[in-house]
Amino acid sequence: MGFPHPSHERETPVLSKYFGDPEARTLAGWRARGGYASFEKALGMDPVEIQNIVKDSGLRGRGGAGFPTGIKWSFMKPDGKTHYLCCNADESEPGTFKDREIMRWTPHALIEGVAIGAHAIYAETAYIYIRGEYSEPIRIMQAAVAEAYAAGILGANAMGTGKRVDVHIHRGAGAYICGEETALMNSLEGRRGNPRIKPPFPAVAGLFGQPTTINNVETLAAVPHILREGAEWYQQLGREDNPRSRGTKLFSVCGNIARPGNYEVTMGFPFGEFLNDMCGGALPGREIKAVIPGGSSVPILTREEAENTFMDYEGMVASGTMLGSGGVIVFDDRQDMVRQIARLARFYAHESCAQCSQCREGTAWTTRILERISAGQGNARDFDTLLSIADNMTGKTICVLSDSCATPVVSGLKKFRHEFEAKLGPDHSRGVVPVLLTSNRTVAA
């Protein structure tokens, strides 16, 4: 188990305060650090009261879309129906590994957040859907849930209040798309992880057809802190000139960077200082060439663009990209951008659920062209074709996986076109298409 780096002085550790502290992982250790006090408090409050505190705090979804959490919760009305809370722990966006650390080091923080969330949306049952590859976080979370049940924190009589709060761990089995909320619900129901058409929205008909709220791990883990310290405390964390992004955010940093890892900073932290100071900048003798700031699905920034960006929802949009999940992927001057963009496209081709025509065929086609260019077999037509395919793949499908595949291609072709052009081979004419038929399935004898 890898240990996290020591906290940097300019970090604001709220969620990450106990990362690396094995004692915080146990129920006793968590209680000693003030754990479950917020849940106890929440159980004595009306759900609407909790919704309002979270609304006032300015907390927005940390999974990527950035929807205000309190408002999302307020869609859930006491209508007598069975409600569900799903915690999205299917962290699969390349470059992102923050939820993993939350679950590994502070499992009870998440359980507490989930339990409060369930109470706040009139749900008695919550499921934490953890991606299948997270064998270690799953083990830790399962042990923590068992502890919480044994201590009477969860169950039919949660903390002795007579209220029922059940929390179950559900293991995924290898599918990026299950991080999409409606695909996650399908997967939990025992179906293929296909995203659903909206409407109906989950708050109307979600898991098992019932009103459902889906929140990211980081979002829910922040809730106990907000209840304990108050909405105002959270509200004042962040850059002064942007009232819309508040609180702290965990950024996962990876790729060609001196000190990879998770960093928790207040919203709106200057990206240049973050990369060069906090994360130690490029590796010795290297220079940063490009940065993907919010997980692989957002547009690529050049180093110059990145250094002039604020790390919050609006700041990223101003620079032509998105905050996304906060997964920062750094590329240095050794990297071949064509090859890496091809590799990203291959990721999406592998993960496409196969429902929408554009995504199923487009991601694979894009990959094949990029890999051909990367192998020196590209021709001048390919750029137009790639951009045209990208256009046909954007904004036309049930979910945004297709768009996510197109995004790095479009931004890469725009910002690193010279690298693509340098790869072009001798233009081969149409008609000498290699006829190579490959079977991709194994058939029973």
Place this chain on the structure above:
Amino acid sequence: MSTATNDVKPEVKMVSVTIEGRTTSVPEGTTIIEAAKTVGVLIPHYCYHPGLPVAGVCRMCLVDVEKFPKLAPACATTVMEGQVVSVHSEKAREARKGVLEFLLINHPLDCPVCDQSGECELQDYTFQEGRAESRYEEPKRFNPVEDFGGDVLYVPNRCILCTRCVRFMGDVVEEPVLNVSERGDRAFIGKAEGHDLTDAWAGNVVDLCPVGALLSKDFLNKARAWELDRSASICTGCSQGCNVTVETRDNTVVRLKPRSNTAVNHFYLCEQGRLDYRWINRRDRLDQPKVRVDGEWRTVDWEDALDAAAAALAGKRVTVLASPNCSNETLFLAERMIARQGGSGVFRVMLGAEAPLRGVEDLSLRAERAANATGARLLGYADLAQGAPIVNANDVLLVLDDVLEGELPTALTGMMSSGAIVVHVGTTLPAVLEGRAQVALPTTNHTEEEGTFTNLRGRVQRFLQARTAPGLARPSWYVMSDLVERLGAGEGRYMASAVFDQLAATHASFAGLSYATLALRGLPVIDAAERDVLAPTVAV
């Protein structure tokens, strides 16, 4: 003919939308794709099918809706008041062009050897608005053809993963034996080993498939779609009365396809009905009128044959032994003869196991394996299974069509050995009548003539002629009409519609119906209870 009822139906809110410049009003909750149909606009689509739950995956039906930032799938978007929809805007057309290109990159483009060619929606839409040439320069995906069992063959290379077949087996047959396997562009339609498409209704996946991915083994390489002639007809496989299209090539029936009728079979046809058509083409037909002279069959012309039959029948009590696959018209004329000369009518119907289509109300392969037993009952014929009529040596036994096939029940053998004169009117001369009948009048089968059947729910439905008659065979109602006139039991009528009009005027159950009002979807007869209530009103 409708009556005022006291049932208060919940008020349906109507919504007004404008599609391609044409404004229409549809019930709230209607999807754009269905609303468009009401103004004659067909929005191109693949995965959408009115009989299946919406999947919204092919993304072909994306339309431009005013004030929407993105294109909307017409199959999954319900109309809103005042909405303005454009199907042929630049944006929507480009999106469809994109989808068509994506669907074709891995497609083998093997239309010249594909059975679907000519009735393929991929072909049609590509022709309408696809790219003229391919930009795809990479190797194509290849998967082997698979036998899905039953009558179904799967050609994965042509598959566009619309999932109609998966949804049909899962949500309509309620037996999910098909799935989408794997994901991304490796995905294909799969099934589990040892679990084939054996359900009585499974063959419908072939019709539902918009492309050439699911094919009928029976029809494989048999004909090109554009060589076929098509006629509206009714399946004679059972008493459900499924609407079908009879498809012929060079006057030979090569395929039966369901014809949609939401009041009867929706979009479906069972395997029994679908595959039981070869008898229609049989070559050993009775194709010339025959009369027995001195114990020997002699081929004669129609006038002599009809005279001989009329002479045999004249003044005698007549027992009609009818096939339940005779049309209402034929049965009616025979009934007129009974009414004039005395006697009775019976029919004999074969029985089999029921096989319901679970996801559709009141649709099943019915136990009675004939098209018109209900019509026969309404016209006063009795079921032979309820007891055989007494036939005297002095009577005439009028046999209508294929009622004497197979092993005969004792009731029938009794009738046959009564010594009565036998007149046969039918498509083939059964072996048992070879040495027994006096006159044999050749008639056409239901694909060679026009007429109506009444299904088990009392719905009267028309069938049209699909192929020409063999030899000198004549429509059975026409033959009966000639006989009836010769016996003075009524005026000869030489149009099926005229016979039906007479039937409607004579039998209260059929009152108010005509070929024009039946059209190609049929109408229900008035049931007995309703008729009694209605009678005084009609009189006024």
Place this chain on the structure above:
Amino acid sequence: MTYGPSSGQLVRPPEHHHDEPYVPVFTGARRDELDTILSRYPTKMAALLPALWMVQDTYGWVSEPAVEEVASVLDLTPAYVKGVLSFYTMYHQHPVGKHFVQVCTTTPCNVCGAEDVVKAFLEHTGCGELGVTSPDNRFTVIEVECLGACGFATPVMINNEFIESVTPERVARIVAEHD
């Protein structure tokens, strides 16, 4: 990098231990475990992923008879179960080596040299090729898409064991530790 059968997909494995009769998974304690899982959901279908995990934990892969068993236990059809099974890349539809090695090669790890780690595994395990089981049936190596530990490049999963920060140099030792 060639695009063929993607990472996570296996080329046809060697046919072995096929003649043994299938022994059901959901009996005794495992049946009780499944019942506990079933009690957490309002539908039986929701227990499908957990049930498939139990099968794989027992046999190392999910065979055709196992599909039939899961289907009958959860009132589903085998085709339905197969459709779900084949969606999720962590389930094995064919037998694999005793140690199933998944090396992340998605972009963040790729830029840190993950492909060299793959090469090292292919060499040291004797597999030679991706998706092929080593002659001694000990190893199967595949490239996997993002394991979600990008800051600890290159992460490797061997069955349920998660190893972080693997370098080509560490591979020989890791292979030796797994017999």
